[in-house]
Amino acid sequence: MAKHKVAVIAGDGVGPEVMAEGIKVLSAVQAKVKNLSLEYEHFPWGCDYYLANGEMMPQNGLEILKGFDAIYLGAIGDPRVPDHISVRDLVLKIRIGFDQYANVRPIKLLEGVFCPLKNKTPQDIDFVVIRENTEGFYAGCGGRYRKGTPEHGKYAGLRQVFSDSEEVVVQEGVLSQIGVERVITFAFDLARNRKKHLTCCTKSNALNYSMVYWDEVFRKIAQSYPDVRTDFAMVDATCMWMVKNPENFDVIVAENLFGDIITDLGAAIQGGMGVAAGANLNPHGLSMFEPIHGSAPKYTGKNVINPVATIWAGLMMLEQLGEKEAATLVTEAVKEVLKEGKYRTKDLGGTSSTSEVGDAVVDAIEKTKT
Numbered sequence: 001m002a003k004h005k006v007a008v009i010a011g012d013g014v015g016p017e018v019m020a021e022g023i024k025v026l027s028a029v030q031a032k033v034k035n036l037s038l039e040y041e042h043f044p045w046g047c048d049y050y051l052a053n054g055e056m057m058p059q060n061g062l063e064i065l066k067g068f069d070a071i072y073l074g075a076i077g078d079p080r081v082p083d084h085i086s087v088r089d090l091v092l093k094i095r096i097g098f099d100q101y102a103n104v105r106p107i108k109l110l111e112g113v114f115c116p117l118k119n120k121t122p123q124d125i126d127f128v129v130i131r132e133n134t135e136g137f138y139a140g141c142g143g144r145y146r147k148g149t150p151e152h153g154k155y156a157g158l159r160q161v162f163s164d165s166e167e168v169v170v171q172e173g174v175l176s177q178i179g180v181e182r183v184i185t186f187a188f189d190l191a192r193n194r195k196k197h198l199t200c201c202t203k204s205n206a207l208n209y210s211m212v213y214w215d216e217v218f219r220k221i222a223q224s225y226p227d228v229r230t231d232f233a234m235v236d237a238t239c240m241w242m243v244k245n246p247e248n249f250d251v252i253v254a255e256n257l258f259g260d261i262i263t264d265l266g267a268a269i270q271g272g273m274g275v276a277a278g279a280n281l282n283p284h285g286l287s288m289f290e291p292i293h294g295s296a297p298k299y300t301g302k303n304v305i306n307p308v309a310t311i312w313a314g315l316m317m318l319e320q321l322g323e324k325e326a327a328t329l330v331t332e333a334v335k336e337v338l339k340e341g342k343y344r345t346k347d348l349g350g351t352s353s354t355s356e357v358g359d360a361v362v363d364a365i366e367k368t369k370t
Helices: 015-032 047-053 061-065 083-097 153-158 177-192 210-222 235-244 256-269 308-320 324-340 354-367
Strands: 002-011 036-042 070-075 102-108 126-132 136-145 168-174 197-202 229-234 251-254 277-281 288-291
Touching (some): 002 015, 015 036, 015 070, 015 324, 047 083, 061 083, 083 136, 102 256, 102 308, 126 177, 126 256, 136 256, 177 210, 177 251, 197 210, 197 235, 210 229, 229 235, 235 256, 251 256, 288 308, 308 324, 308 354, 324 354
Parallel strands (some): 002 036, 002 070, 070 288, 126 251, 197 251
Antiparallel strands (some): 277 288
16 A cells, blocks of 8 residues: 655634645545555644744754655745745755755646636646746845845935945845756656747846756756757747737746746636645655745634645645546546536525535546546
């Protein structure tokens, strides 16, 4: 029997609510698929933990997580804790600590889900964004010089040079050879197994060091993949084409910051944050799976948040664990529920509760013949 130990961090706000539905669905799959065993351990880390202990997770949190096969994350964030603390000290700490260098974000419009783009169908919106996940501007390099300098007032906009009395802030983007090569190679391998088309999302017309280097590495690696068609698109143009002609994309590979931005646009065109999931992958180590929406504090406890993104993150976890049959069961069940349209939350135009949608997916799984 395949036994997989899963660390569950439900997190903040609506995180525990959507996580409950994700685990409910996984439990239904476990009962359906022979020789599948998922063992969970729950960790109360997040903003409440920070307010009680002064840290988002214990100092030895990464050491604790090393013993697991996967991490299942709900949502992180609370108005009482600054975002740069909550995200940096838990989400980014895990991503970087376990070298989860490939952020995989499927942008897929499912049948029955409204698309804000005119005349676009599920056949038009079906691509994947691979975002470099550990470097770039999220590496945390930089600083503030003369912090707290008083404002110059109404004449500040006229100055063209720095003086000895004003604050200067530097945020540095970091790219390493191994970091760029491995994520671009990952994207090429994925494209080779899809529609054999890879787009390099760049901004080398303005970022004359980092993105010029990124493009050079892309071209070099492309020589080893003659069967994969390639093209280049500036990040601003990528956004435009995602709206105008999303059907032209198959796999997009992007630097960390650019990937973060375009995947939120991708979520919008696939029906919203409630159906968008992501995987933070270390292909040879510990990976983390999560819905991409935030903790939505104002909806906490109201049982109205869409759990599909969390359920979809769970099936991505099953895929990474090698449980293809289980992942397929969840995929088909979610598709069936959304296509039928009887159970859907407010964000998708319905009136169903979080738990009702989870129950509907479970029911679809239980009715599936295996």
